[in-house]
Amino acid sequence: xxxxxxxxxxxxxxxxxxxxxxxxxxxxxxxxxxxxxxxxxxxxxxxxxxxxxxxxxxxxxxxxxxxxxxxxxxxxxxxxxxxxxxxxxxxxxxxxxxxxxxxxxxxxxxxxxxxxxxxxxxxxxxxxxxxxxxxx
Amino acid sequence: xxxxxxxxxxxxxxxxxxxxxxxxxxxxxxxxxxxxxxxxxxxxxxxxxxxxxxxxxxxxxxxxxxxxxxxxxxxxxxxxxxxxxxxxxxxxxxxxxxxxxxxxxxxxxxxxxxxxxxxxxxxxxxxxxxxxxxxxxxxxxxxxxxxxxxxxxxxxxxxxxxxxxxxxxxxxxxxxxxxxxxxxxxxxxxxxxxxxxxxxxxxxxxxxxxxxxxxxxxxxxxxxxxxxxxxxxxxxxxxxxxxxxxxxxxxxxxxxxxxxxxxxxxxxxxxxxxxxxxxxxxxxxxxxxxxxxxxxxxxxxxxxxxxxxxxxxxxxxxxxxxxxxxxxxxxxxxxxxxxxxxxxxxxxxxxxxxxxxxxxxxxxxxxxxxxxxxxxxxxxxxxxxxxxxxxxxxxxxxxxxxxx
Numbered sequence: 001x002x003x004x005x006x007x008x009x010x011x012x013x014x015x016x017x018x019x020x021x022x023x024x025x026x027x028x029x030x031x032x033x034x035x036x037x038x039x040x041x042x043x044x045x046x047x048x049x050x051x052x053x054x055x056x057x058x059x060x061x062x063x064x065x066x067x068x069x070x071x072x073x074x075x076x077x078x079x080x081x082x083x084x085x086x087x088x089x090x091x092x093x094x095x096x097x098x099x100x101x102x103x104x105x106x107x108x109x110x111x112x113x114x115x116x117x118x119x120x121x122x123x124x125x126x127x128x129x130x131x132x133x134x135x136x
Numbered sequence: 137x138x139x140x141x142x143x144x145x146x147x148x149x150x151x152x153x154x155x156x157x158x159x160x161x162x163x164x165x166x167x168x169x170x171x172x173x174x175x176x177x178x179x180x181x182x183x184x185x186x187x188x189x190x191x192x193x194x195x196x197x198x199x200x201x202x203x204x205x206x207x208x209x210x211x212x213x214x215x216x217x218x219x220x221x222x223x224x225x226x227x228x229x230x231x232x233x234x235x236x237x238x239x240x241x242x243x244x245x246x247x248x249x250x251x252x253x254x255x256x257x258x259x260x261x262x263x264x265x266x267x268x269x270x271x272x273x274x275x276x277x278x279x280x281x282x283x284x285x286x287x288x289x290x291x292x293x294x295x296x297x298x299x300x301x302x303x304x305x306x307x308x309x310x311x312x313x314x315x316x317x318x319x320x321x322x323x324x325x326x327x328x329x330x331x332x333x334x335x336x337x338x339x340x341x342x343x344x345x346x347x348x349x350x351x352x353x354x355x356x357x358x359x360x361x362x363x364x365x366x367x368x369x370x371x372x373x374x375x376x377x378x379x380x381x382x383x384x385x386x387x388x389x390x391x392x393x394x395x396x397x398x399x400x401x402x403x404x405x406x407x408x409x410x411x412x413x414x415x416x417x418x419x420x421x422x423x424x425x426x427x428x429x430x431x432x433x434x435x436x437x438x439x440x441x442x443x444x445x446x447x448x449x450x451x452x453x454x455x456x457x458x459x460x461x462x463x464x465x466x467x468x469x470x471x472x473x474x475x476x477x478x479x480x481x482x483x484x485x486x487x488x489x490x491x492x493x494x495x496x497x498x499x500x501x502x503x504x505x506x507x508x509x510x511x512x513x514x515x516x517x518x519x520x521x522x523x524x525x526x527x528x529x530x531x532x533x534x535x536x537x538x539x540x
Contacts, residue, residue, distance in 0.1 A: 018155070018487050023538055026480075050495055051479045073509075074477040075539070076484075 312468025
């Protein structure tokens with residue numbers, strides 16, 4: 001894991017054809033460690049997704065950087081989640097608010113239904129992170 | 137021989153490309169595609185005929201009213217019932233809610249409502265609400281582990297309960313299984329049971345003769361029968377129908393209004409408050425024309441052929457589990473591949489231009505009954521081809537290669 005968003009973005013950009021992009025995304029999901037069951041609470045469930053998505057958010061001890069742990073029961077969404085986490089993990093609230101995940105996704109040239117939509121939960125996940133950052 | 141290419145030419149959307157590949161539309165259980173005649177009728181209505189119905193004496197209004205009421209006649213003909221027994225709603229869900237709410241005063245704490253685990257949420261939740269409001273007891277018909285009917289056990293159950301209300305589906309939206317309604321309906325005949333059949337899936341594929349079927353209510357959605365979205369309706373045996381309380385009040389359904397009192401018209405007007413979905417009804421009228429010109433038996437046999445072809449192909453794939461009943465089915469296959477998430481399969485299939493549904497299909501209790509979280513659903517209509525299924529199966533092989 002610990003690939004930066006930039007590295008992932010490069011891999012995805014280089015992937016020939018959509019199948020390969022999916023393969024990369026699912027691989028990202030595979031590399032994302034499973035979330036401990038104790039964190040998979042009802043509150044951690046992100047509503048509005050067809051699949052199950054759990055997202056645990058906190059800030060580090062100095063209350064400066066966000067700590068994100070997430071999981072999903074589907075391979076594709078888990079991969080997308082890994083992508084989002086690589087985008088936001090370890091950032092300060094101000095940095096988080098300055099990053100538009102949807103624009104970043106667009107730049108990756110992911111095929112249409114990987115774009116932020118209600119169905120795959122990307123929108124809901126990003127909104128939850130942004131809301132938390134805004135409240136800090 | 138069923139001339140599917142001729143049929144396909146009537147459905148402009150089917151020539152679309154999705155992700156640069158020809159669309160393979162296997163989601164007709166969610167909504168059917170529309171023939172050109174339905175699209176044209178809707179456009180014609182707005183360009184030349186638009187006026188409100190049952191109001192005003194001007195020519196346009198008269199024409200609109202005539203066309204609107206003629207559509208009601210066509211539905212009645214389609215189901216072999218009387219026009220005054222057809223109520224327009226915005227779909228099957230609203231129709232079920234209308235019936236359940238309308239029965240509020242006919243039930244009390246001694247009443248019983250029987251449903252099945254197969255039902256769509258729209259044929260579960262209104263009955264739960266009715267039970268809550270009236271104190272009636274909700275019972276679930278005991279089905280086999282694979283959600284098929286052990287008829288003698290079900291009949292025995294109904295004889296014991298003697299239900300006040302029996303609501304069940306004509307065909308399962310998730311599985312496609314066709315319910316053998318007659319033995320169940322005739323069992324409760326002697327108990328004065330109010331019987332409701334959810335025809336959302338069955339109305340087009342099975343075109344029931346409701347006079348023979350002899351249920352009290354039958355609900356349908358136009359958009360699953362080649363018609364527009366936002367319109368549908370219900371059939372109700374006239375006495376039973378007129379005995380329902382009004383669902384909404386105002387407009388069309390009123391006979392007289394004073395500031396403190398109102399009287400209502402009789403059914404069907406009693407249940408059609410406000411300006412209806414006139415354009416939707418006009419479009420549906422064209423859909424009914426299309427269906428009546430279709431050789432329904434040939435179409436049904438053709439759909440069964442597609443279904444069997446797809447089932448055989450799926451069964452050749454190691455790791456596929458099919459949950460649908462293969463003997464009595466309208467042409468819907470509910471399946472999973474190993475323990476892969478249906479969302480992943482459906483998302484990958486879309487990459488190949490194949491449209492299927494994934495998830496719980498608004499049948500969470502059925503998924504629990506089957507012991508699964510969800511499934512992939514491929515549903516066929518007479519405009520699908522054997523080539524569609526070949527593309528679907530090839531795409532599925534590719535998805536599996538990506539996942540394994």
